[in-house]
Amino acid sequence: MGRPRKALLDRERIGATALELVDEKGDFSVPEVARRLGVQTASVYHHVDGRAGVIELLRERVTEAIDPGTLSDMPWDTALERWARSYRAAFAAHPRTIPMLMTAPVRAPRVLAQYEQVAGLLLEAGFAPSLVLPVITGIDNIVLGSALDMSAPDTMWDVEAGTAVPHLAAAQAAIGPARADRAFDLTLAGFLDYCRNLLKHSPSGV
Structure with missing residues (x-):
């Protein structure tokens, strides 16, 4: 099989998934983000610096709507x-x-x-x-x-x-x-x- 055209996991998908969780329930955990993305928790940590890193991805996703x-x-x-x-x-x-x-x-x-x-x-x-x-x-x-x-x-x-x-x-x-x-x-x-x-x-x- 050839290599996938798009990476299975990246910072954008992690931030979007964390935001979905927060919108639904008011909080998230890194293992929850990983489960929803269908990957191992360790894979998420390859892209972000733990929970604090995911929070900053959340901040970026929300604030990108500011003109x-x-x-x-x-x-x-x-x-x-x-x-x-x-x-x-x-x-x-x-x-x-x-x-x-x-x-x-x-x-x-x-x-x-x-x-x-x-x-x-x-x-x-x-x-x-x-x-x-x-x-x-x-x-x-x-x-x-x-x-x-x-x-x-x-x-x-x-x-x-x-x-x-x-x-x-x-x-x-x-x-x-x-x-x-x-x-x-x-x-x-x-x-x-x-x-x-x-x-x-x-x-x-x-």
């Missing part, structure tokens, strides 16, 4: 807002990856390159180096928290008849099905306004 063009040729705050919206949409498609990825250091080169773009954008805008990571982390928290919220029920406060919370009940009735989107818009707008003000009054902001 890098949002960070080009526009004012920093417009770019950051557009990037945040694309970033949120990418993770909203895979909300079960969020707890795992938020607690693991970012190592994937393609993902680091995108954060490098954001850091460069902020530095060029005049943010002091000491403010760049707080701003990036703030965007991460807003985006990932909201992406996770998008998978929650629209009605998050279970107000039963007779419960003495009339103000909360009225607020919940008024918001309708767009609670997560409106909360994201409000929080992102407030954060960007704060950053604009921070830049305006920063001694290093030139």
Whole structure:
């Protein structure tokens, strides 16, 4: 028999399979990935550095849906807002990856390159180096928290008849099905306004 035209196992297939498992059950193990691919666990380890390596493949697969063009040729705050919206949409498609990825250091080169773009954008805008990571982390928290919220029920406060919370009940009735989107818009707008003000009054902001 001739050699197969396509490798039976590669990093792309490992990442895709791990993402399937996380989407289904919220977690994965390397042996589970191997079983689903029909290979030995040792074969997976030939391509990745254990569980941590698979997590970075997951990160790459989810973040490849973020449009890098949002960070080009526009004012920093417009770019950051557009990037945040694309970033949120990418993770909203895979909300079960969020707890795992938020607690693991970012190592994937393609993902680091995108954060490098954001850091460069902020530095060029005049943010002091000491403010760049707080701003990036703030965007991460807003985006990932909201992406996770998008998978929650629209009605998050279970107000039963007779419960003495009339103000909360009225607020919940008024918001309708767009609670997560409106909360994201409000929080992102407030954060960007704060950053604009921070830049305006920063001694290093030139």
